[in-house]
Amino acid sequence: MLVKAFTVSFAVGILLIPVLLLFLVSMSKQFMAWIVFGFVLAFSVTMSVVTDAKVHEVLVGTAAYAAVLVTFLGNLNHGNGLGSSL
Numbered sequence: 178m179l180v181k182a183f184t185v186s187f188a189v190g191i192l193l194i195p196v197l198l199l200f201l202v203s204m205s206k207q208f209m210a211w212i213v214f215g216f217v218l219a220f221s222v223t224m225s226v227v228t229d230a231k232v233h234e235v236l237v238g239t240a241a242y243a244a245v246l247v248t249f250l251g252n253l254n255h256g257n258g259l260g261s262s263l
Contacts, residue, residue, distance in 0.1 A: 191220055195246055199253055213250055217243045 195216040199209055221239040224230060230238065 187223075191216065191223065192242075196249060199250060209250055209253070213243070213246045217246060
């Protein structure tokens with residue numbers, strides 16, 4: 178039971194912490210890119226070590242995770258954290 182709670186907490190954390198950092202902390206675009214890089218790398222390593230996923234499954238999972246973070250980063254506006262609307 179404790180292991181499941183830790184696993185769920187870790188999964189939620191690795192998904193939400195970078196989004197919260199990018200949204201709430203004022204930083205340069207370059208530093209934001211390094212934050213995304215670090216969390217994508219941590220996700221990939223964690224997925225490789227913790228799960229029995231094959232290489233292509235780790236690649237697909239990492240690509241999906243990176244796509245979400247990069248999309249969020251691309252739509253981020255320094256002023257209020259919201260993307261510009263058309």
